[in-house]
Amino acid sequence: MSKLAALYHNEMLKLSHRILVWILVILMILTSFFTPFLLKNLILEDSGQTYSQIGKTEITKERDTAKSSLGDPNRYVEHETLRFTIDNQTVELFATKLNLSEEQFYEYERLSCFNAILANYDFDSYPIEETYLSINAFYAYRASFSRLCSLNSEPFSSRTNEWYEEYTFATKQLDLAKEAFFYHDYEAYLKNQENEDPLSELKETSVLRKVIEIDPEGKLSENETHEIIEAILLCEGYKKNLAMGVDDQDGTLMPLTQSRKTQIENKVKILEYQIENNCLISKRASGATVVRQVAQKVSRFLLVILLIIIAGSSISQEMATGSIKSLIIAPVKRWKIFTSKLLALVTWVLAGSILITLITTLSTALCMGPSSLPPYYYCSGGVVQTMPNLLFSFLFFLADNISLFVYLLGAFTISCFTRNTGIAVGISTGLIFCNSSFSIIVEILGHKRWIDFLPFSNMDLAGKIFPYFDLSGYLDAGDAGLFGIGGNTLSLRFSLIYLAVLVFILLLTAYDGFVKRDIP
Amino acid sequence: MSEQEKQPALQIQNVTKTFGKKTAVDNVSFDIYPGEVFGFLGPNGAGKTTIIKMVMGFFRPDNGTIIINGFNRKTHYEAAMASIGGIVENPEMYNSLSARLNLQMYARLHEGVTKERIDEVLELVGLTDRADEPVKKYSLGMKQRIGLAQALLHRPKVLILDEPTNGLDPAGIHLLRDILTQCAHEEGVAVMVSSHLLSEIQVMCDRIGIINHGKLLQICSIDDFVNQAQSSTVYRIKTSDPAKAKEILSEKYNNRIFNVNEDTLDIEIEEEQINECVRTLVASGSDILGVQKLESSLEEAFLEITGGGVHVE
Numbered sequence: 133m134s135k136l137a138a139l140y141h142n143e144m145l146k147l148s149h150r151i152l153v154w155i156l157v158i159l160m161i162l163t164s165f166f167t168p169f170l171l172k173n174l175i176l177e178d179s180g181q182t183y184s185q186i187g188k189t190e191i192t193k194e195r196d197t198a199k200s201s202l203g204d205p206n207r208y209v210e211h212e213t214l215r216f217t218i219d220n221q222t223v224e225l226f227a228t229k230l231n232l233s234e235e236q237f238y239e240y241e242r243l244s245c246f247n248a249i250l251a252n253y254d255f256d257s258y259p260i261e262e263t264y265l266s267i268n269a270f271y272a273y274r275a276s277f278s279r280l281c282s283l284n285s286e287p288f289s290s291r292t293n294e295w296y297e298e299y300t301f302a303t304k305q306l307d308l309a310k311e312a313f314f315y316h317d318y319e320a321y322l323k324n325q326e327n328e329d330p331l332s333e334l335k336e337t338s339v340l341r342k343v344i345e346i347d348p349e350g351k352l353s354e355n356e357t358h359e360i361i362e363a364i365l366l367c368e369g370y371k372k373n374l375a376m377g378v379d380d381q382d383g384t385l386m387p388l389t390q391s392r393k394t395q396i397e398n399k400v401k402i403l404e405y406q407i408e409n410n411c412l413i414s415k416r417a418s419g420a421t422v423v424r425q426v427a428q429k430v431s432r433f434l435l436v437i438l439l440i441i442i443a444g445s446s447i448s449q450e451m452a453t454g455s456i457k458s459l460i461i462a463p464v465k466r467w468k469i470f471t472s473k474l475l476a477l478v479t480w481v482l483a484g485s486i487l488i489t490l491i492t493t494l495s496t497a498l499c500m501g502p503s504s505l506p507p508y509y510y511c512s513g514g515v516v517q518t519m520p521n522l523l524f525s526f527l528f529f530l531a532d533n534i535s536l537f538v539y540l541l542g543a544f545t546i547s548c549f550t551r552n553t554g555i556a557v558g559i560s561t562g563l564i565f566c567n568s569s570f571s572i573i574v575e576i577l578g579h580k581r582w583i584d585f586l587p588f589s590n591m592d593l594a595g596k597i598f599p600y601f602d603l604s605g606y607l608d609a610g611d612a613g614l615f616g617i618g619g620n621t622l623s624l625r626f627s628l629i630y631l632a633v634l635v636f637i638l639l640l641t642a643y644d645g646f647v648k649r650d651i652p
Numbered sequence: 653m654s655e656q657e658k659q660p661a662l663q664i665q666n667v668t669k670t671f672g673k674k675t676a677v678d679n680v681s682f683d684i685y686p687g688e689v690f691g692f693l694g695p696n697g698a699g700k701t702t703i704i705k706m707v708m709g710f711f712r713p714d715n716g717t718i719i720i721n722g723f724n725r726k727t728h729y730e731a732a733m734a735s736i737g738g739i740v741e742n743p744e745m746y747n748s749l750s751a752r753l754n755l756q757m758y759a760r761l762h763e764g765v766t767k768e769r770i771d772e773v774l775e776l777v778g779l780t781d782r783a784d785e786p787v788k789k790y791s792l793g794m795k796q797r798i799g800l801a802q803a804l805l806h807r808p809k810v811l812i813l814d815e816p817t818n819g820l821d822p823a824g825i826h827l828l829r830d831i832l833t834q835c836a837h838e839e840g841v842a843v844m845v846s847s848h849l850l851s852e853i854q855v856m857c858d859r860i861g862i863i864n865h866g867k868l869l870q871i872c873s874i875d876d877f878v879n880q881a882q883s884s885t886v887y888r889i890k891t892s893d894p895a896k897a898k899e900i901l902s903e904k905y906n907n908r909i910f911n912v913n914e915d916t917l918d919i920e921i922e923e924e925q926i927n928e929c930v931r932t933l934v935a936s937g938s939d940i941l942g943v944q945k946l947e948s949s950l951e952e953a954f955l956e957i958t959g960g961g962v963h964v965e
Contacts, residue, residue: 454744
């Protein structure tokens with residue numbers, strides 16, 4: 133064992149004296165540090181305004197436009213006509229007399245709407261309520277209005293019973309929305325929506341109720357409100373799939389397996405926990421997480437170059453220069469030399485992953501604020517738990533680098549077997565390129581069973597080991613990585629067994645190539 | 653000495669190695685004892701390096717046993733290899749590292765090599781002043797020296813040097829010879845030196861083994877070898893008609909006449925026979941213009957044993 137430690141010590145010493153290693157390490161550090169700063173501007177910045185503030189600003193702006201347009205007497209007259217006709221439900225003049233283009237129609241619709249709502253609206257007596265629901269009612273009012281306008285544009289001759297039904301419905305919606313918006317009485321409005329359109333509107337209504345429940349005073353920002361709505365919708369979607377026994381994986385519908393079922397149930401728990409405790413991953417946080425993750429992956433290109441060279445040359449280069457002699461003559465068994473070189477490689481993968489994670493986290497925290505990096509939420513034993521951001525980010529990156537290690541082992545094996553650095557580095561680099569573009573080939577070929585048995589299909593491990601990564605704002609490996617095929621539905625167990633067999637074969641080949649064969 | 657001779661430092665027993673169809677080493681057995689310098693002699697491609705590489709762990713023998721310091725290499729690899737040190741072909745180091753660092757790395761793989769010992773061997777091979785330079789700046793001779801330092805570092809019981817004088821300047825060769833003799837005769841190390849240069853072996857070795865075509869042809873002490881070579885000596889006879897002289901002498905010394913030139917012929921005979929030889933020539937009417945004794949018959953003896961040894965295989 134002490135011999136192995138000594139060999140390992142020597143391996144690390146040799147690597148630390150290679151200039152190329154230092155150049156690449158320095159480049160890697162610089163890339164890790166500066167990439168987040170470059171990417172920062174790509175992330176949407178939160179305006180900081182509450183949703184209601186934005187809604188109110190928008191309404192006020194629209195009202196002013198409407199008022200100024202209405203200042204034009206001709207238009208006002210036209211508009212009056214329009215409004216008049218709506219109130220009396222006789223609008224035949226609208227389409228026939230005014231012969232409007234689509235664009236003009238929209239303009240009239242807008243003017244009428246805002247005039248109807250706001251021209252006579254007494255802001256002092258009835259301040260616009262700054263809640264999501266209030267704004268929603270306003271937009272519903274506008275939508276119903278628009279619907280009525282378009283219904284009215286139909287000539288009498290083509291009006292059927294269905295038309296009257298729809299017309300009645302739209303009118304009712306209009307009244308309810310108006311009521312809700314003007315007098316802040318939402319109960320009837322919500323109830324009506326639930327009753328009238330149980331399938332599609334129900335979802336939105338329950339979302340509305342939840343948002344109101346969480347944020348009764350409209351204090352949350354626009355982005356936060358959106359996050360809640362998205363989370364609720366996602367949660368509803370999962371629940372629906374669970375109820376139907378369907379597994380929706382990136383748009384591919386599959387029967388729900390037991391393990392996936394538990395996973396999705398856990399996802400629902402996590403989402404509910406996040407919604408309840410108001411700890412959803414904010415846009416800013418998920419932006420920061422993605423920035424850091426992309427920075428990790430960009431820096432990893434340099435790590436890949438470095439490690440492919442180390443792995444592909446560790447044995448063949450020593451053979452080429454003859455320095456292997458002093459290892460062979462030494463009283464150490466050959467498998468120990470072999471193992472020490474492998475251990476050195478593993479150390480570099482680990483050290484590289486730690487270094488990149490630390491630096492990218494530091495620089496992301498520097499440019500986006502330390503609070504922008506949220507913890508990882510996961511569900512274990514039915515209880516939602518969190519893992520510190522830095523730790524999870526490292527583990528997730530490391531899990532992504534398992535694939536990298538397999539390729540490095542490939543380079544190492546080819547190096548042992550052919551004893552040629554060029555061949556080893558060339559082939560393994562080619563394979564990595566092949567992997568990163570393999571999803572295109574799969575897309576062209578369609579899914580075939582044999583594709584599952586290619587290494588490329590089994591490299592996407594991080595997302596499978598940490599299935600709740602998306603709920604903490606992380607991107608999938610397939611989305612931004614060198615490894616893995618998007619839309620791959622192979623189970624973690626299959627991939628792990630596959631890779632274990634692959635690693636075993638590679639190790640055996642390398643072992644045979646170096647330990648069993650003669651050294652010339 | 654007799655006590656030590658019972659226990660050879662290196663035993664090679666019935667070792668065979670084939671590469672594909674070609675048998676590189678064919679059933680070779682020999683022992684090397686502590687305190688002796690064993691010269692391993694053979695033309696290029698004879699199998700010297702193959703045997704050395706098998707002893708040093710580069711090749712696995714197809715057959716046979718290698719025992720180093722009493723340990724079977726196969727079953728007690730690390731114990732056996734701990735008592736061996738040496739240079740195979742050219743010494744190759746980690747070129748970007750300094751000589752001292754190279755030695756430190758090598759020392760780490762052995763037990764009980766101290767920092768002082770590293771300084772000691774550096775001093776011994778005369779590299780103390782340049783020990784901290786990267787090895788790539790070294791000349792071939794300096795690399796040989798650092799290789800020797802590495803070989804001696806852990807005080808091996810068996811020291812194996814493959815063509816060690818390659819690239820050394822005369823001072824280096826002298827130093828090497830001194831070090832080897834000191835190691836063997838004072839510290840009781842078994843030294844094995846391979847070479848294709850007889851003169852080198854002659855001055856360094858106590859015992860030699862001659863190998864060709866993978867077969868060990870002869871093992872004897874260097875004194876026996878020299879005596880054997882000197883027991884028959886080549887004489888160059890100057891005469892006006894060498895062809896006629898050859899005719900006369902061929903009756904008796906048929907196979908020993910060669911190099912018949914315009915006015916000389918060479919004959920290999922024992923010292924006592926030259927008198928009779930000259931007498932025969934004179935009696936038959938040949939004129940003798942001169943008789944010269946030629947030196948360096950070792951080379952011829954070597955060539956004779958190895959069957960010419962001109963063909964590289």
